[in-house]
Amino acid sequence: MNVVGYVRLSRDEDKENYSSIVAQKEIIIEYAKKLNWEICRMYVDDNYSGYTFDRPAFNRMKEDIENGKVDVIIAKDISRIGRHNAKTLLFIEYVQTNGKRLVLPEEGSGYDTESDDDDILGIKTWYNERYVKDISKKIKANMHIKQRKGELVMGNLYGYIKDPNNKSKLYIDENIRPIIQLIFKLYIDGLGYKKISDILNEKSYPTPSAYIKQKHAESGRVFKNLVSDLWQTHNIQRIVQNDLYIGTLWTHKKQNKKIGGKQEKVKKEEQYCFENHHEAIISKEDFELAQQINNKRRSLIDYSGKSFSNVKATYKGNAKYDYIFSSFVFCGDCGFAATGKNLGRKPKVIRGYECTQYAKYGLQRCVSHNVWEDKLLFFFKEFLKEIKNQYEEYLKTFNFEQSRKNVTESLNRLQKELKVTNEELKILLNQKIKDIIKETNAEFREIIEDSYSQLENDKKARINELTIKIEELKRVGNKDIEKKIQTAIDKFDSIIESERPDRKVIEMILDRILIYHDKTIEFKLLVDISELTYDNTSMI
Template sequence: MIAIYARQSVDKKDSLSIDGQIELCRKECSEEPKVFADRGYSGKNTDRPAFQKMMKAVKRGEVDKIIVYRLDRISRSITDFGAVWDMLKEHGTEFVSVNEKFDTSTPVGRAMVYIIMVFAQLERETIAERIKDNYYQRAKRGVYPGGPAPFGFSVKRTVLGGKAASVLVPNEHIKTVEEIFERYAYSGVSLGSIAALLVKQGITGIGRKTWDNVSISRILHNPVYVKANADVYYYYREKGLILFNEIDDFTGKKALFIWGRRDRGANKYANLDEQLIALTAHDGIIDSRTFLACQRKLDSNRQLKRTGCGKYTWLSGLVKCDQCGYSLRVIHTRGYLYFYCSGKSNLHLCDAKHTESVREVENEAAAQIQAELDRLADAPEKDEPVDSHNAEKIEVAKIDGQIENLIDRLEESNEITMRYMNQRIAALDSRRSELLNLINTVSNRPRPSVPDVPFAELDFDAKKAIAHMLVSRVEAGPEHVKVIFK
């Protein structure tokens, strides 16, 4: 069919009415057309009922040609028109504009559309470049990207580099933030336990909403709180983020902002790849050791969720048959839970005749895990500042970069140059080893995540998190249960 589309703006009456537009378009028709008209709608976008109805007909392959009085009846945005034109081409629909005198069934008409498309691409690239430049300028100054302030901070207007800017300042809730990080990193509790505790204490959440797992997780993931040092730099580099600042700037004082677009409603921290991260104008609150301990725990929990199992036992994925080494899966029998060897049931590789009670295995494993936690708690901990080797770590990063550059240049070097470059690489590698030995001489690892309550009294999620953090596997059989720690 042939479709006529007409539109009249809501805020500015056109010199030609919708009826007048339709009448002119009819003169281009070789058959009776179907009319789609939007009265009182702006051309700033394509979100119009009659237009959308027409485009659905295009997608169904029902429209052979669309005729409009003027190009801007489709949209005043060249970019929007480009998207519409792509769809018309995909479904073999021709396009005619009466006023501009082009018809895509002719070579000249198609050429006109291609010219429009060139300008549309230029518009998109110009906008993208402008946004990118704006991002980098704001990131360079460390200003707040905008939106509601993170919990524990307020937005303050100030002047940075001679320009007005928004920065974050701690407020009365920052102590709650510190408590959240400390509890999650070192008390062995779950997100839900922390949320329940805050609700019990009568502490209001973000936007005066109640606390839940999601709100706690967002706080723990947010680098706006961390005192960013070299360890934090390495962590986010491994995550695939684009680091705006050089590692020299990660002195353990300033915090970080993550810049980057994401789908509306998507978790900002779920996929960090290719997002930009930059140091802030405000000082961090949480030391890097505590912050990274939380990130490792969160990362571990995310991996557990991907397995899609674990609702019956906090030992999910860890329990192995002591005879064949295959995983033990949970089965229901007469209202009780048992472990059954997958090597026997699925692969017929094991002759084990036993089934182990899930609760009995859990109780024995819990006792061994508690003993390990007691050992970790009693182990002497060296009271070393978090950033004691930050300068050495920064130097290691620089040496890594120098070695990579030299290796890249080796391919284009002659024999003499290669000899000197190899000597330089050897010297750099020797210095790197010295620095790493110095860093590792005094322990700078995070202190063990030992809960402040007995392991048996922890909730399901907390037990699961600690078990997967400490345990390599659990060997279970009729005679014994043995926990193998990492």
């Protein structure tokens, strides 16, 4: 008979009176001895909330139940299984359905699914859930009080450094000040998000996530979010539109409506705004000018889209003809949409595309230029052939050996980091025990315990993250890469070989087509072919 123990601890829930991991294990082992049972393994979730049932050890235990490796589960009491009423009761039903047994030695006078009635247990699980929800409400209330005062509860602010002695104070990070100022100068000078990001990448300026990760590492912390080493358009957009850089601070921008749920944006009117909160990096005049430029550019895009959709509907209704590139063609001179229309005179029919601004306003808005659809399709196919020829050799001779080597190197790197992080956790726990033993004052011992809890959380989170990545990497094979390559070839061939390409295939690869008055045609794909065949293992 396979008898296992389950142990869970969450200091946030249980605070002063929690039963330690060691104490829970002792209770389980002692109970098993009385029945001459031998514990074959212990599942331990240290510092995991009972409200969520997505816990590493708990999930492994369920897998073992389904694989026939568990017959009896012993836990100290029902709160160790969980504090979510419905989910806890569902787990008990799950155990019974699978023909297993759950024993809770310290649940009342003891509870055993094999012999005891679970009616009272439902009341207890309801109480446990109310308990954790009450704590959650208190934490949220405390956070809101701090946010209303302008204190920085969480988050990283690119360009500013938090004062460690004053949670409501920010001062400028002089390493980042020139980057922020350059971004606003280039934008006001007329450059777009893409061009600005290219310039920053050429200068090797650190992206917000890369810089924050670096600062975390310097202070011995783990940055858990995804890191991008290259500037992208959305990075520039967020900075240009962020009034943080004129000294304004917004707090309470996101909140969790449910325990363990995803963060949701808070309505602007419900956020807390503090103007002149800190020293500005950008003048208010430059910031306002940047917003005016941004609004003008956005209105042009919006208007182009609206005018196109309206005209498109009219022409489609009159001509009863579905243009191959409808919604893709834009005027390269004025930026507005180019709509499908009959460019010939009756009875001659020449399907094509013409700038909507010229068609509506004449030379006041743009110049006369259009393109036949047959020619546009011919040039598009030729363009795809050229792109395909450029990369065909690369696609067909993809270095699978190098791919395997990349996977191996990434795997070795992650495993090495996992080993180091485990060692760091051991050292941290040993130091914690030493500090607690040395301290005789009970209140100070609690402060030490709280101080170490976040450090332990960070290390354990990183260990869990690394473990997941390692398992994912072990499953990575060349089949996925090969499939992407073949898909790319198929998409190109489907359009090149078709008399009238499938609209869905076009939408999968084409972003837009720009037509110019000098007869130049520019095709923009949604993604570069090299990105389609990029080995994502290097991103792990």
